[in-house]
Amino acid sequence: MKRFILKFLIFIAMIISYLVGVIYLSPIDQDIFIAASIEKHKLLEKTEQPRIIFIGGSGLAFGFDSGMVRDATGYNVVNMGLHGGLGPQFYVNEVKPYLRDGDILVFMLEYIFYDGLFFGGRTTLVELSIFYPRSLLYYSKENIDCYFENLPITFQRRLRGIFTKSKKRNEYNYRRSGFDEHGDYTAHLALKPRLDKMGQYVPRKVSGKVEILMNDLSEFCKKKNVRLYLAFPTMNPPSGNPEKQFRDDLGSLYSDIKDKIKIEMIGSPYDFLYPEEYYFDTVYHLNAAGREKRTRDLIEQMKKTSMKFLK
Amino acid sequence: MLFNSPEFMLFFSAVFIAYYLLPFRFRWAFMLAASYFFYMSWKPEYAVLLVASTFIIYSSALLMEGRSMRTRRLLLAASFFMNLGFLFFFKYFNFFSRNLKDLFGIINIQYNVPELNLLMPVGISFYILQALSYTMDVYRGTRKAERHIGILALYVSFFPVILSGPIERSTNLLPQLREEKIFDYDRVTDGLKLVAWGLFQKLVIADRLAIYVNKLFSSPASYEGFAVLIGIYFFSIQIYCDFCGYSDIAIGIGQMMGYKLVPNFKRPFLSASISDLWRRWHMSLLSWFRDYLYIPLGGSRVSSPRFFINTMLVCVISGLWHGAQWTFILWGALNGAFIFIGRITGNFRQRTRDLIFDLIGRVPMRAYFVSGISMSCFSLLAIFKLAPDMFRPAMWAVFAAGLLLVMLGVIASGKTGESSPAEALKRVWMTFVTFNLFSFSVVFFRAASVKDGITILSNLLTLKQSDVFMGLDKAEFISMLGLVAFLFAVNIMQNRGSIREMIRRKPLWMRWAAYHLLALGILLGIYKTSMFIYFQF
Structure with missing residues (x-):
């Protein structure tokens, strides 16, 4: 049996080395969108207090003007919004080690995540570890599960990348160099919108996982003397018959959030429902006009909270 | 725990190593514990059914020994009734109830039996048949009753087969559970x-x-x-x-x-007839039905009407075993019809095939190449988009047929008898027809x-x-x-x-x-x- 186990382990080690080799050592485009995480972590490390840190998905990256918020509030702003594929658990995990006494943290979770979907992330999480191996240190159990689940698909993608010529990029492809100094994605602002309205979905309830994640974060922030706020994402309500159902679902979710999540809220979901002319390519990503309106609305709602503006 | 999940890989690695390290006398208990753990990882409550089924077959088999034929038959019936009762309750109750409701609705009779909101225990269709095969074997005297309830419980719950088979027979698996396995x-x-x-x-x-x-x-x-x-x-x-x-x-x-x-x-898609395919597809289930249902009904050595009834009965029950839906019943019935039609038209089809393929066999080698290349060239119309859209798939089929002819020509050069091109082509044709018949029936399996x-x-x-x-x-x-x-x-x-x-x-x-x-x-x-x-x- 020893001989079998030894040979088997050697074989498995070789297979793992191919897997790791293809994923981590083969050439990769350094301008890939997710690699912007490196700069975002540098921002977290270097941005001086007083500061507000925003965490969330790509809706935050595309539809938020940190400069406007800085000018209005007097706080330095870090926009950590990057990609929904990292999952809510990772958004929280990656920011925790950087929080300092006196920081303000605003959590802006896209609606789709409230029902626990992609809680631990997707393939993006593995891709991020290629550029930013330190991200592995922020993993919790859900992220580890997601990592192993998505290793084979990442291996397949990377392998395909070795053997096929990468498609020529155009201005609509998201890229790392499209972010500004605050972590806002700005490369799309001058482009003509082309909206795909898929994804106008709102769950009716908050999943147990999300509830625990947010309330634990609230406790953590209290201990660290960090003020935590919950902000709502933007959404384009469907028109016609589905609108009533959408508003019912949103109402149900909002009341569930109020019941279950012990975090002060910035406005309500209804303050951030915008018509389709404010969107860029999906119902999560705002265009230039939408971004400006959303930031202005958010600042107005922030004034109504316990947050003290320095200006 | 799915076989293709990381959890199962960890579970099996641990079981595998511990199994060989343990002294032989403890292995059955370890395997039984591992099997129950594996099964209960799905839904612990349903282990009660496993225990009940094991107890029923254990006691009925022990009671059968040394009893009169009548008593044995009664015990066999009791074991079947209770085990199939579980299966019916969890898998078929709602199906029959719904259909009865529809039926009574037609004749204006009120039917108010509520539907059961139960999750079907995984693997129930498999382990119930496995358990019943033991009762049947003891009843027939093929094997003696197992006195060690732990070994019998392991036979019913053996983790490699409990979820989806192969459906084991007591004559094959039970003796192996008592043997010492050396690495x-x-x-x-x-x-x-x-x-x-x-x-x-x-x-x-x-x-x-x-x-x-x-x-x-x-x-x-x-x-x-x-x-x-x-x-x-x-x-x-x-x-x-x-x-x-x-x-x-x-x-x-x-x-x-x-x-x-x-x-x-056993490579069912290389079968030359539907009945041959069914001898190679899900063999453990089909042999169960053959031995415990089809042969007792008289098998195939009966008149055509009786053969039709026997075949349809086995196929429909096999369809129903797969799922409590009309689609599965129709799938089974279609296959039964194919087998029956295959039998009654067998001689005619064989004569026709022999005639056609004998003629094909007489075609000179050169003709394969000439016709094959011509067909391939003709289909270029499709490749260069010169044919109307609706004919393009047909053109691609012509292209494939042309290539096939050329290949047959190459293979056939200088060969005669069994490996002659006509024989090879005949075999390919029969396999192709069988595959198509099966594929069309299987639409209802999935729909x-x-x-x-x-x-x-x-x-x-x-x-x-x-x-x-x-x-x-x-x-x-x-x-x-x-x-x-x-x-x-x-x-x-x-x-x-x-x-x-x-x-x-x-x-x-x-x-x-x-x-x-x-x-x-x-x-x-x-x-x-x-x-x-x-x-x-």
Whole structure:
């Protein structure tokens, strides 16, 4: 049996080395969108207090003007919004080690995540570890599960990348160099919108996982003397018959959030429902006009909270 | 815990090592505990059913010994009644209740029996049949009653087979549970290779083809023509790879621990008739029905009407065993009809085939090349888009036929008798027809309703053509075709002997290269931890 186990382990080690080799050592485009995480972590490390840190998905990256918020509030702003594929658990995990006494943290979770979907992330999480191996240190159990689940698909993608010529990029492809100094994605602002309205979905309830994640974060922030706020994402309500159902679902979710999540809220979901002319390519990503309106609305709602503006 | 999940890999690694390290006298208890743990990882409550089923067959078999035939028959009936009662309650109650309600509705009679909101215990259809085969074997005197309840409980719950078979017989598995298994390097590695091949079939072939198949069956009215045909073919191959893959994993892990489980598939798609296909498809289930239902009914050595009744009964029950839906019943009935028609038209079809293929055999070699090349050139009209859209699929078929003729010409040069081109072509034709008949019947196996199945089959016959790629990437579609070709090539090679044995005789570097390719191939599978299709049964 020893001989079998030894040979088997050697074989498995070789297979793992191919897997790791293809994923981590083969050439990769350094301008890939997710690699912007490196700069975002540098921002977290270097941005001086007083500061507000925003965490969330790509809706935050595309539809938020940190400069406007800085000018209005007097706080330095870090926009950590990057990609929904990292999952809510990772958004929280990656920011925790950087929080300092006196920081303000605003959590802006896209609606789709409230029902626990992609809680631990997707393939993006593995891709991020290629550029930013330190991200592995922020993993919790859900992220580890997601990592192993998505290793084979990442291996397949990377392998395909070795053997096929990468498609020529155009201005609509998201890229790392499209972010500004605050972590806002700005490369799309001058482009003509082309909206795909898929994804106008709102769950009716908050999943147990999300509830625990947010309330634990609230406790953590209290201990660290960090003020935590919950902000709502933007959404384009469907028109016609589905609108009533959408508003019912949103109402149900909002009341569930109020019941279950012990975090002060910035406005309500209804303050951030915008018509389709404010969107860029999906119902999560705002265009230039939408971004400006959303930031202005958010600042107005922030004034109504316990947050003290320095200006 | 699915066989293709990381949890199962951890579970099995631990069980495998502990099994061989434990002294023989403790192994049965360890395996029983492992089997119950495995089963209870799905839903712990349903272990009660396993215990009940074990107790019923244990006591009924013990009571049968030394009793009169009448008493034995009564005990057999009691065991069948209770075990099948579980199956009926969990699997069929709602189906029959719903149909009775519809029936009573027609004749205006009130029917207020509520539906049961129960989750069917996984593997119930499999372990109930396995348990019943033991009762039947004791009743028939094929084996003695097992006195060790622990061993019998292990027989019913044996974890490699409990969820989806192969359905073991007491005469095969029970004696093995009492034998001491010694670690045998060759046997273990051979079992591991079988597991790897099973994983490849499931994760790489079945789950990739499922992408195409799911598109067709989730929206049956949206696709027409050639796309439907490909979807139907892909589903036949998907279900084969899914279930054969599962069976290979089960047999492989059994083999690694020293148990020789019964085979479940024997390259069914190379069968030359539907009845032959059914001797090679889900063999453990079909042999169960053959031995405990078909042969007691008289088997095939009966008059044609009686043969029709026997065949239809077995096929319909086999369909119903798969699921409590009319689609499964129709699938079973269609196969029964194919077998019956096959028997009554057998002589006529054979004479016609012999006549046609004898004529083909007389065609000079040169004609194969000339006609083949002409057909291929004619189909260039399609390649260069000179033919109207609606004829293009047919042109591609002509192109393929042309190539086939040229290949036959090459193969046939100088060959006569069994390997003559006419014989080879005849065999290919019979296999092709069988595969098509099976594939068309299997539409009802997968369709959500009989209506959906009919829609799919009628959309197949239309001249309109929807996108053959179904919106998929071309490379993805081509990889699917490549996997199908690979599977058939493997099946043809397996017909000549065990591939694992062939590889074992090669030099070390070739063996390792083959194993590495297989392992890397598995990494190219679809990893969404999808269920095996047969788990639902």
